[in-house]
Amino acid sequence: MTEFITKVRVYIEDTDFGGVVYHANYLRWMERARTELLRAAGFEQQTLMDDDLLFVIRGLDIRYRASAQLDDKIRVKTTISEVTFATMVFSQQINLELEDGSEGALLCKANVQVASISVSSRKVMAIPKSITGAVSIYRS
Amino acid sequence: MTEFITKVRVYIEDTDFGGVVYHANYLRWMERARTELLRAAGFEQQTLMDDDLLFVIRGLDIRYRASAQLDDKIRVKTTISEVTFATMVFSQQINLELEDGSEGALLCKANVQVASISVSSRKVMAIPKSITGAVSIYRS
Amino acid sequence: MTEFITKVRVYIEDTDFGGVVYHANYLRWMERARTELLRAAGFEQQTLMDDDLLFVIRGLDIRYRASAQLDDKIRVKTTISEVTFATMVFSQQINLELEDGSEGALLCKANVQVASISVSSRKVMAIPKSITGAVSIYRS
Amino acid sequence: MTEFITKVRVYIEDTDFGGVVYHANYLRWMERARTELLRAAGFEQQTLMDDDLLFVIRGLDIRYRASAQLDDKIRVKTTISEVTFATMVFSQQINLELEDGSEGALLCKANVQVASISVSSRKVMAIPKSITGAVSIYRS
Numbered sequence: 001m002t003e004f005i006t007k008v009r010v011y012i013e014d015t016d017f018g019g020v021v022y023h024a025n026y027l028r029w030m031e032r033a034r035t036e037l038l039r040a041a042g043f044e045q046q047t048l049m050d051d052d053l054l055f056v057i058r059g060l061d062i063r064y065r066a067s068a069q070l071d072d073k074i075r076v077k078t079t080i081s082e083v084t085f086a087t088m089v090f091s092q093q094i095n096l097e098l099e100d101g102s103e104g105a106l107l108c109k110a111n112v113q114v115a116s117i118s119v120s121s122r123k124v125m126a127i128p129k130s131i132t133g134a135v136s137i138y139r140s
Numbered sequence: 141m142t143e144f145i146t147k148v149r150v151y152i153e154d155t156d157f158g159g160v161v162y163h164a165n166y167l168r169w170m171e172r173a174r175t176e177l178l179r180a181a182g183f184e185q186q187t188l189m190d191d192d193l194l195f196v197i198r199g200l201d202i203r204y205r206a207s208a209q210l211d212d213k214i215r216v217k218t219t220i221s222e223v224t225f226a227t228m229v230f231s232q233q234i235n236l237e238l239e240d241g242s243e244g245a246l247l248c249k250a251n252v253q254v255a256s257i258s259v260s261s262r263k264v265m266a267i268p269k270s271i272t273g274a275v276s277i278y279r280s
Numbered sequence: 281m282t283e284f285i286t287k288v289r290v291y292i293e294d295t296d297f298g299g300v301v302y303h304a305n306y307l308r309w310m311e312r313a314r315t316e317l318l319r320a321a322g323f324e325q326q327t328l329m330d331d332d333l334l335f336v337i338r339g340l341d342i343r344y345r346a347s348a349q350l351d352d353k354i355r356v357k358t359t360i361s362e363v364t365f366a367t368m369v370f371s372q373q374i375n376l377e378l379e380d381g382s383e384g385a386l387l388c389k390a391n392v393q394v395a396s397i398s399v400s401s402r403k404v405m406a407i408p409k410s411i412t413g414a415v416s417i418y419r420s
Numbered sequence: 421m422t423e424f425i426t427k428v429r430v431y432i433e434d435t436d437f438g439g440v441v442y443h444a445n446y447l448r449w450m451e452r453a454r455t456e457l458l459r460a461a462g463f464e465q466q467t468l469m470d471d472d473l474l475f476v477i478r479g480l481d482i483r484y485r486a487s488a489q490l491d492d493k494i495r496v497k498t499t500i501s502e503v504t505f506a507t508m509v510f511s512q513q514i515n516l517e518l519e520d521g522s523e524g525a526l527l528c529k530a531n532v533q534v535a536s537i538s539v540s541s542r543k544v545m546a547i548p549k550s551i552t553g554a555v556s557i558y559r560s
Contacts, residue, residue, distance in 0.1 A: 009452075011448070011451065011452045011455055012296050012297060012298075012302065012451060012455065012465070013296070013302060013304070013448045013451065013452075015296050015297035016292050016293070016295050016296065016297070017186070017189070017292060017295035017296070017297075017299050017300075017349070017350050018189075018194055018196070018259075018292075019297050020297075022292065022293060023167070023171075023196075023197040023200075024164045024165075024167040024168055024171070024293070025164075027163070027164040027167070028164055028431070028433045031163075031164070031431065031432060031433065032429075032431045032433075035431055035432065039491075044490075044491045045432070045490060045491065046157070046489060046490040046491045047491075049157070049158075049490075054158055056158070056163075056204070056207070057163040057204055058203070058204055059201070059202060059203040059204060060163075060201070060202060061199070061200070061201035061202075062199060062200060062201075063198070063199040064196070064197055064198055064199060067196070069297070069466060070297050070464075070465060070466040070469075071459075071464045071465065071466045071467075119158075149312075151308070151311065151312045151315055152311060152315065152325070152436050152437060152438075152442065153308045153311065153312075153436070153442060153444070155436050155437035156432050156433070156435050156436065156437070157432060157435035157436070157437075157439050157440075157489070157490050158432075159437050160437075162432065162433060164433070168291070168293045171291065171292060171293065172289075172291045172293075175291055175292065179351075184350075184351045185292070185350060185351065186349060186350040186351045187351075189350075209326060209437070210324075210325060210326040210329075210437050211319075211324045211325065211326045211327075297466070297469070298469075298474055298476070298539075303447070303451075303476075303477040303480075304444045304445075304447040304448055304451070305444075307443070307444040307447070308444055311443075311444070326437070329437070329438075334438055336438070336443075336484070336487070337443040337484055338483070338484055339481070339482060339483040339484060340443075340481070340482060341479070341480070341481035341482075342479060342480060342481075343478070343479040344476070344477055344478055344479060347476070399438075
């Protein structure tokens with residue numbers, strides 16, 4: 001199984017008055033990671049949208065274990081745990097990255113269910129085989 | 141059981157290239173609703189923080205049913221489904237609000253687990269009885 | 281001259297690690313205020329967009345004097361200081377609102393130049409007279 | 421004169437219903453660039469804050485020429501055009517980056533005035549010589 005890894009730096013925009021990252025912003029980083037996974041597999045969402053395909057989020061669950069703070073480097077690990085006709089479930093985990101480049105504390109873990117819809121009809125449509133095939137190396 | 145209701149208008153900042161609200165922004169609205177519920181019960185988070193108390197999010201699950209778009213009026217309904225020594229679970233639902241002020245389509249539902257920690261030690265601490273007592277009217 | 285006034289509450293999402301509102305978020309509030317001014321004048325941007333009209337920001341300048349923090353109530357005052365064939369300049373000021381509802385300290389002042397473009401061609405187009413007429417009561 | 425260059429990818433979170441980047445988000449990218457410039461010079465803002473130093477934005481002006489859209493790669497060029505006792509003015513420009521890595525269309529240009537304050541007193545304080553010295557290579 002291959003994990004898809006993306007790295008993010010924590011900026012001021014990500015933090016809140018508690019001095020740590022605002023809880024909803026971890027979801028933005030996970031979304032960036034899914035976007036990069038799709039891009040690595042050869043698909044850009046603007047292009048897909050021009051072809052009437054849009055991925056929307058059906059649901060997610062996330063558990064927070066620790067908080068990132070300003071200037072931290074974090075690492076998002078993404079795999080795809082489930083694929084159906086029109087949905088994919090991404091399993092994503094965010095950890096700190098230490099100075100030496102090794103993995104630090106677990107910050108949060110999430111499962112994100114994404115569905116494929118038609119931009120024009122807003123109805124569910126099949127995920128093209130070309131996409132499910134290309135991302136299959138990230139299946140967990 | 142009393143539901144705590146807050147209302148929000150969808151602005152450009154909330155939308156994304158798909159023409160609808162960016163998924164993580166519903167969580168911002170739910171957080172505003174929890175903040176207003178606490179305020180209605182007599183507690184402001186800046187004041188609590190000055191008293192060393194900070195509420196942090198331990199985890200959440202959310203299911204999306206439909207999307208809000210620019211200019212929509214939406215309504216967040218919040219109840220508290222569970223209270224323990226140091227955690228509260230908020231059950232929150234977002235619906236459209238129709239022109240006539242009645243409730244429209246369900247957009248999403250979430251359960252959000254919040255924990256009470258000490259700002260100074262970052263350790264879990266008991267939720268003051270004054271708070272659990274004051275919010276108990278919103279228990280579901 | 282009539283000032284258009286909107287009110288906003290500061291939520292956790294608006295703050296940053298400095299304990300005050302993140303600088304770019306004041307621009308979100310000003311944008312909400314312009315949206316509400318247009319709505320009060322009878323125009324919703326989603327509807328305008330369906331009619332091929334989109335307002336885009338050409339430029340702005342903003343001066344910050346003081347910072348809002350969590351739980352503060354703030355007030356955005358908006359007037360229109362200039363109108364041309366395809367542009368409007370909004371003069372906007374944000375102040376704290378005190379407990380008694382009176383105006384508190386000045387937080388920031390900005391001038392925001394907005395242009396009217398065609399969604400389909402992305403080219404500048406005239407602002408409909410119906411709009412410039414309706415918002416003229418807010419001319420400064 | 422050395423320009424400090426940072427690169428950013430446009431993600432869904434950055435876009436709005438108009439299909440392009442929300443105007444205030446260019447300021448987030450410029451802030452990331454200033455943060456990276458300071459980091460490259462040896463200073464991290466969390467560390468500075470622990471030493472009672474906080475940089476706050478006094479004012480800015482920005483002109484928008486074109487819009488970035490989802491999946492675009494953009495480049496932020498930053499120089500420091502002015503340094504005083506307690507303030508620095510950053511001149512920042514954002515351009516598209518083309519496939520071949522060369523610079524594409526100009527998207528926006530801004531001047532951002534930053535002031536150095538004491539976290540504890542919230543009063544203006546001198547920018548340490550160590551900082552002004554280290555960033556002087558980026559003076560324009």
